[in-house]
Amino acid sequence: MATTASAPARRGPRTRAELLDAAERVVLRDGPAASMNAIAAEAGITKPILYRHFGDKAGLYVALADRHIETLLERLRTALTQSGTRRARTEAAIDAWLRLVEGNPALYRFLIHRGQAEEPQVRDRVAVFQRRLGEALAAGIAAELALPEPQWPRAQAWAHGIVGMVQAASDWWLDEQPFDRAALTRHLADLIDGAYARA
Amino acid sequence: MATTASAPARRGPRTRAELLDAAERVVLRDGPAASMNAIAAEAGITKPILYRHFGDKAGLYVALADRHIETLLERLRTALTQSGTRRARTEAAIDAWLRLVEGNPALYRFLIHRGQAEEPQVRDRVAVFQRRLGEALAAGIAAELALPEPQWPRAQAWAHGIVGMVQAASDWWLDEQPFDRAALTRHLADLIDGAYARA
DNA sequence: TGACAGAAGTTACCGCCGGTAACACACTGG
DNA sequence: CCAGTGTGTTACCGGCGGTAACTTCTGTCA
Structure with missing residues (x-):
C-alpha cells in the first residue's frame, strides 16, 4: 500500500x-x-x-542523547576554564546551559528530564548524563579552588547540587518566564556567589 | 485456585x-x-x-503521593519558620528533606523522582509536588529577606534552584554516600551561605 | 556469468500494559 | 418477594516493547 x-x-x-x-x-x-x-x-x-x-529502546535513546551531550559538555568545560573572573566563568557556564534550554526546550526536556523512565534501564542510563555534568563541574570547582584531594567529595556535593539547581530553575523558568535568560543567569550566579548570605 | x-x-x-x-x-x-x-x-x-x-493510574499515584506530601511540606514550613539564626533554619530545612531521603529512599524516589512519567498526565501531576516545594521555599525566602513584591520572582528563582540543588545532591549522595547526612546538610548549607564565594 | 553469503527489510507473532464493558453475586428497604 | 445498589468478577480492546522466521536485494569471487 x-x-x-x-x-x-x-x-x-x-x-x-x-x-x-x-x-x-x-x-x-x-x-x-x-x-x-x-x-x-x-x-x-x-x-x-x-x-x-x-x-533496545534504551540503546536508541542513549545514542540519541550522545549526539548532544558531548557538545554541551565541551561548551561547559570551555566556559569553566576561560580566563577572567570567577564570576565570569560561573555566568558563562550557566548561560551555556540556558542557551540550550531556551533554544530547544524539547531537546532539553528529552536530555535531562529523563522523560521516559518507564524502564529502569532507560532511567539509569539517561541519568548518567546529569552525573557527567556534575562530575565535570566538580572538576571545575576543585580546580577553581585548588582543593586538595581529601576535599573533593565536598566539591562533588556542591557540583551535583549546582547542576540540579540550574536544572530545576530552568524548568520553572521555562514555564513562567518572568524575566529573560540573562536575568536568570545573573540570579543563579548571584546565589552561587553568596548573595543570599549577604542579603 | x-x-x-x-x-x-x-x-x-x-x-x-x-x-x-x-x-x-x-x-x-x-x-x-x-x-x-x-x-x-x-x-x-x-x-x-x-x-x-x-x-486511572495517575489518580492512584497522586492519591499515593498526597499521603506524604502534606506531611513533608509541613515539616519544611516548620523548619523555615523556627526561631534562631538563619543558618539554623537553612540547616533544619535541608535536614528535614534528607531525613526523608535517608529513611526511605524508595518513597523519596517515588515522590520526587517522577519515576513513572510514561503518560504526560502522570508526569505533570507528580511534578506539581516539586513546584509546591519550590513555592513554599520561595515564600520562606521572601519572608526571611523581607523582600518587596517586585523582587519575588528573584526569590522564586532561588527557591526553585535550591530545591533542585538539594534534590540532585540527594540523588548523588544516596548512590555514593561519601559522608554522613549531617555532613551533606552542612555542605549544602555552606553553599547557600556563600561558602563558594568566600573559598 | 552465475552461484552464493550475508545484509536489509518484512510479516506476524508474543506477553504485558492501561483501561473498559458486561455480567454475577450479595445485601438491603419497601 | 423483589428491585436496586454496590462489590466483585471474567473477558476483552488496542497498543506497547521486543523477537523469530522468512524474503529480497546486492555485492563478491570462481
Missing part, C-alpha cells in the same frame, strides 16, 4: 545517522513517549531494523 | 486506605513501574476496582 510504484521507498540501507535523525524528529514532536513503531515509520522502515541497530 | 475454602478471601468492601496501603507496598517494592495488576493482586482484588476508586 504505502509502497506503490510512484513511491519507490528506497530499498538501500539507511545509515545509523539517518535513523537517529528520524528518531530525533519524532521524539521532539511526540515527546519521550514516542513509540518505536512511530520512529520506524518516520524513518521509512519497520521496527526490527531499529532493534538491530540499537538493541 | 487462590481462593479455596481455606482462604475465604473477604468479600466485603476494601477501604480506600487499604487499597493505598497495598499500592504503596507494591510501589516501594517494584519501583514506579509497578503495574495496576500487581497492585490489585496485592490488595486481593482485581483491576476494575482500582479504576473505580482512582480513575
Whole structure:
C-alpha cells in the first residue's frame, strides 16, 4: 500500500545517522513517549531494523542523547576554564546551559528530564548524563579552588547540587518566564556567589 | 485456585486506605513501574476496582503521593519558620528533606523522582509536588529577606534552584554516600551561605 | 556469468500494559 | 418477594516493547 510504484521507498540501507535523525524528529514532536513503531515509520522502515541497530529502546535513546551531550559538555568545560573572573566563568557556564534550554526546550526536556523512565534501564542510563555534568563541574570547582584531594567529595556535593539547581530553575523558568535568560543567569550566579548570605 | 475454602478471601468492601496501603507496598517494592495488576493482586482484588476508586493510574499515584506530601511540606514550613539564626533554619530545612531521603529512599524516589512519567498526565501531576516545594521555599525566602513584591520572582528563582540543588545532591549522595547526612546538610548549607564565594 | 553469503527489510507473532464493558453475586428497604 | 445498589468478577480492546522466521536485494569471487 504505502509502497506503490510512484513511491519507490528506497530499498538501500539507511545509515545509523539517518535513523537517529528520524528518531530525533519524532521524539521532539511526540515527546519521550514516542513509540518505536512511530520512529520506524518516520524513518521509512519497520521496527526490527531499529532493534538491530540499537538493541533496545534504551540503546536508541542513549545514542540519541550522545549526539548532544558531548557538545554541551565541551561548551561547559570551555566556559569553566576561560580566563577572567570567577564570576565570569560561573555566568558563562550557566548561560551555556540556558542557551540550550531556551533554544530547544524539547531537546532539553528529552536530555535531562529523563522523560521516559518507564524502564529502569532507560532511567539509569539517561541519568548518567546529569552525573557527567556534575562530575565535570566538580572538576571545575576543585580546580577553581585548588582543593586538595581529601576535599573533593565536598566539591562533588556542591557540583551535583549546582547542576540540579540550574536544572530545576530552568524548568520553572521555562514555564513562567518572568524575566529573560540573562536575568536568570545573573540570579543563579548571584546565589552561587553568596548573595543570599549577604542579603 | 487462590481462593479455596481455606482462604475465604473477604468479600466485603476494601477501604480506600487499604487499597493505598497495598499500592504503596507494591510501589516501594517494584519501583514506579509497578503495574495496576500487581497492585490489585496485592490488595486481593482485581483491576476494575482500582479504576473505580482512582480513575486511572495517575489518580492512584497522586492519591499515593498526597499521603506524604502534606506531611513533608509541613515539616519544611516548620523548619523555615523556627526561631534562631538563619543558618539554623537553612540547616533544619535541608535536614528535614534528607531525613526523608535517608529513611526511605524508595518513597523519596517515588515522590520526587517522577519515576513513572510514561503518560504526560502522570508526569505533570507528580511534578506539581516539586513546584509546591519550590513555592513554599520561595515564600520562606521572601519572608526571611523581607523582600518587596517586585523582587519575588528573584526569590522564586532561588527557591526553585535550591530545591533542585538539594534534590540532585540527594540523588548523588544516596548512590555514593561519601559522608554522613549531617555532613551533606552542612555542605549544602555552606553553599547557600556563600561558602563558594568566600573559598 | 552465475552461484552464493550475508545484509536489509518484512510479516506476524508474543506477553504485558492501561483501561473498559458486561455480567454475577450479595445485601438491603419497601 | 423483589428491585436496586454496590462489590466483585471474567473477558476483552488496542497498543506497547521486543523477537523469530522468512524474503529480497546486492555485492563478491570462481
